[in-house]
Amino acid sequence: MPDRPLNATAASLLGFLHDGPMTGWDLVEYAQQRIGGFWSLTQSQVYRELAAMAAAGLVRAGERGRRDRQPYEITEAGRAAFAEWAAKPPAEEAIRFPLLLTVLFGRHLPPERLAEYLATHRATHADRLAGYEAVAAALPAEADDVDPYSVATLRFGLAYERAVLDWFDALPGPLRPADGTGGAPAGGAATPPAAD
Template sequence: MWRVISSGSWTFHSGTSRGSADLTQWNVEEVLRMPEKKALNATAASLLGFLHDRPMSGWDLVETAQITIGQFWSLTPSQVYRELAAMAEDGLVERGEKGPRERQPYTITDAGRAAFEEWTTREPGPETIRYPLLLTLSFGRHIPPDLLAAHLRRHRDIHVTRLADLEALAGGDADPYTAATLDFGLAYERAVLDWFDTLPGRIPGL
C-alpha cells in the first residue's frame, strides 16, 4: 500500500513476510512538476493521418485537407501551421530541410503514430450542426420575403455546385474509406437539394 512518510515523499511498503521493507521512494515535488500528457485534438490528428502517407509541407497539408476533408471538417492554414509547430515541439513530427519556395516538409515520428493510434480509440462523439441559413430561416417571419428568398436561392446554388464537385470525384480509384466518406457527401448534398425543392409554395417569394 501507499503511505506518506514525510511531507516531501511517498514510500511503498511490501506485504511480504520479510516485513515492510521500502521498495522505492519518489519525490512528490518532482512528480508534480512532470508535464501532463496533452490529448491530441482532432485537427492535429487529421494532420498526422495525412502524414502517415508521406512527408508533407504545411502547404501540402492545407491543400490535401481542403480537397479530402474540407466539406465536413473546417481547417484553416493558420490552424495547420500552429498545430505543426506544437506537434514538432512535442516530438510528434520532425521538420525537414526547406525546399523550393521555402516549403518545409514534416515527417511523422513513432510518438506521432502512437498519439494518432490513441486518438482513434476515442469515441468520435456526435456531429455538431451550425447552419447559418437555418438560423436565418427560423426567424423568417421577421425577414422581408424577397430578401429571405434571395438567401435561399443563393444557398441552393452553392449546394448545386458542391454536388457537381463531389460527383466529379466519384468513380475514381479512392480507397474504400475515402469512397465511403465521399458517398456520405453525395447523399448529404442530394438530401439538402431535395429539401430546397420542398420550399416553393411554403416560403413566400420562391
C-alpha cells in the same frame, strides 16, 4: 505522447502525414480536397497545430525548400498519438447550419433578402454535389483499386448534398421560389413543422 489529447484537426493532419512528408501548404490543400466538405480547417490552424505537434515531438520539421516551405514528417510518437486518437469513439456530431438560423428568423428579413440567401446556398450545395459526382464517376471500375474508407466518406457527401437539395426543393409555400432554385418569394419564414 502529447501533454494534451489530440484534437480532431491535429489528428487529421497526422493522418495525412502517414502518406508521406508534406509542407503546411500541402496539408492545407490536401485537407481541403479530402475533408473540406465536412470539416473546416484554416491555414492558420494548420500552421498552429504543426508548431504545437513539432514541440510535442509528434512531427519533425525537415529542411526548408522552395519558397521557404518546410516539410513535416510524422514521428513514431506521432503515429502512437494518432493510433490512440483513432481508437477512441468519435464525439457526437453537432449540426451547425447557419442558414437554418436565418430561415428560422426569416420573418424578420425582407423576403427578397431571404430569397437571395436561399438561392445562393442552394447553388453552393448543387456545386458540391456536382463535384462529388465527378469524383465518383472518376473512380476505378475495379473494386480492388478503390480505397473503401475514401469511398465511404464520398458516399456520405453524395447522400448529404442530395438530402440538402431535397430540403431546398421541398421548402414550405412561403419560402418556395417560383423558379424552383431554392430561393424564397414574398412572405416570411414559416415555423418548422413539429417532428413526428
